Amino acid sequence: MNLFQPELRGAAGPDGPQGEVEKGSLIVDDVLRPQEATDAPGGDEMSRTPEAVREAERWTAHNYHPLPVVISSAEGAWVTDVDGRRYLDCLAGYSALNFGHRHPTLVAAAHAQLDRLTLTSRAFVHDQFADFCRELAQLCGKDLVLPMNTGAEAVETAIKVSRKWGYRVKGVPDGQATIVVADGNFHGRTTTIVSFSTDREARDDFGPYTPGFRIVPYGDLAALAEAVDETTVAVLLEPIQGEQGVVVPPPGYLPGVRRLCTERNVLFVADEIQSGLGRTGETFACDHEGVKPDMYVLGKALGGGIVPVSAVAADAEVLGVLRPGEHGSTFGGNPLACAVATEVVRLLATGEFQRRSAELGARLHAGLRGLVGEGLVAVRGRGLWAGVDIDPALMTGRQACERLAARGVLAKDTHGSTIRLAPPLVVEAHELDHVLEQLAAVLR
Numbered sequence: 001m002n003l004f005q006p007e008l009r010g011a012a013g014p015d016g017p018q019g020e021v022e023k024g025s026l027i028v029d030d031v032l033r034p035q036e037a038t039d040a041p042g043g044d045e046m047s048r049t050p051e052a053v054r055e056a057e058r059w060t061a062h063n064y065h066p067l068p069v070v071i072s073s074a075e076g077a078w079v080t081d082v083d084g085r086r087y088l089d090c091l092a093g094y095s096a097l098n099f100g101h102r103h104p105t106l107v108a109a110a111h112a113q114l115d116r117l118t119l120t121s122r123a124f125v126h127d128q129f130a131d132f133c134r135e136l137a138q139l140c141g142k143d144l145v146l147p148m149n150t151g152a153e154a155v156e157t158a159i160k161v162s163r164k165w166g167y168r169v170k171g172v173p174d175g176q177a178t179i180v181v182a183d184g185n186f187h188g189r190t191t192t193i194v195s196f197s198t199d200r201e202a203r204d205d206f207g208p209y210t211p212g213f214r215i216v217p218y219g220d221l222a223a224l225a226e227a228v229d230e231t232t233v234a235v236l237l238e239p240i241q242g243e244q245g246v247v248v249p250p251p252g253y254l255p256g257v258r259r260l261c262t263e264r265n266v267l268f269v270a271d272e273i274q275s276g277l278g279r280t281g282e283t284f285a286c287d288h289e290g291v292k293p294d295m296y297v298l299g300k301a302l303g304g305g306i307v308p309v310s311a312v313a314a315d316a317e318v319l320g321v322l323r324p325g326e327h328g329s330t331f332g333g334n335p336l337a338c339a340v341a342t343e344v345v346r347l348l349a350t351g352e353f354q355r356r357s358a359e360l361g362a363r364l365h366a367g368l369r370g371l372v373g374e375g376l377v378a379v380r381g382r383g384l385w386a387g388v389d390i391d392p393a394l395m396t397g398r399q400a401c402e403r404l405a406a407r408g409v410l411a412k413d414t415h416g417s418t419i420r421l422a423p424p425l426v427v428e429a430h431e432l433d434h435v436l437e438q439l440a441a442v443l444r
């Protein structure tokens with residue numbers, strides 16, 4: 001059984017229409033081929049993959065359309081499936097695994113904490129809390145931190161804090177606060193956040209929508225300046241739009257946003273959930289342009305790929321607007337989360353991961369640029385983060401990901417013909433070269 005053949009998945013999945021996939025073309029390269037592997041996941045009669053995929057589909061809502069790869073273990077940049085096939089993980093949990101799978105320092109911190117204390121709620125203080133908040137605040141160059149769990153919760157926190165700041169500090173009339181966001185944004189999945197999404201799949205059928213958001217074209221300073229008025233409390237942006245296909249704004253845009261926000265007394269809120277924490281070759285994507293937002297929104301890699309940890313970081317005149325009872329989370333800032341995330345912050349404080357991302361990212365981008373005109377039509381990104389547009393005449397992004405998976409490389413498509421490459425920052429140069437070779441072979 002070959003799970004990459006479209007007839008087994010139906011003609012069209014939630015990620016769009018599935019074109020034909022060549023039969024018999026799913027070759028796993030020798031370097032990656034484990035002893036017992038056959039052509040592709042599910043290609044062996046004894047394979048455990050088809051049944052595991054069927055069971056997962058049988059018992060869950062179909063809110064994802066995963067590649068049929070059933071992962072059972074992982075280490076560093078590599079994962080292994082239930083049939084013993086190894087894959088280089090070039091998605092890295094949408095950048096939640098910047099430090100690789102099961103980084104030994106992070107796993108040791110988790111184990112040690114599991115043996116002592118896991119949950120207190122914020123009704124009490126625990127002994128891991130202050131270290132985490134202080135070290136993260138210092139990494140961000142901010143006075144205060146507010147920890148949550150998922151990225152969407154941190155974005156919600158940023159929205160609530162911005163509105164409250166607007167009413168209490170800026171003096172916006174009650175109930176009239178507006179927040180300016182960008183076209184093509186992705187900030188999460190709550191009802192308020194999808195209210196200002198421009199992606200119909202994310203938004204349609206989930207109304208009624210939360211008011212108070214204005215959407216402007218990403219990268220267009222003039223449009224932003226026009227949208228900001230005396231009711232505006234914040235501009236909420238991804239410094240690089242990840243889910244949109246790793247879209248980097250034009251040079252000067254982020255400094256321009258910074259200037260505008262300062263001039264008009266508006267908070268610049270940078271959603272660095274995917275772009276931050278080393279992914280782009282700096283601690284934050286805003287650093288590339290020397291920009292300091294008023295509030296960082298962080299998540300994903302903050303939990304070290306072990307626990308969900310998110311946070312916002314801002315100065316006291318912003319985050320200090322919250323009073324007891326106005327916002328919170330049972331699990332936010334729990335001892336296990338703090339123990340792991342403190343070690344994440346310490347890993348970042350060494351600068352090693354940012355350096356690796358910058359150096360290896362240059363190698364990745366040089367290689368990808370070499371494929372433009374050879375099956376790729378465009379390449380974008382920074383550091384170890386790339387969005388590549390496949391020539392739609394050749395195949396869809398989904399098909400490219402299927403063929404890459406059959407060659408032992410995991411990546412994720414978005415918006416039809418784009419695929420994202422974001423390997424863990426522990427990836428080695430020769431492994432990146434291998435990814436480039438596999439991509440070239442897929443495009444041939």
Ligand SMILES: Cc1ncc(COP(=O)(O)O)c(C=O)c1O
Nearest residue numbers: 150151152186187188271273274
């Ligand atoms: C920029 C950005 N913000 C927010 C989120 C939402 O994070 P979560 O899925 O943890 O809620 C994501 C997730 O992909 C993201 O990329």
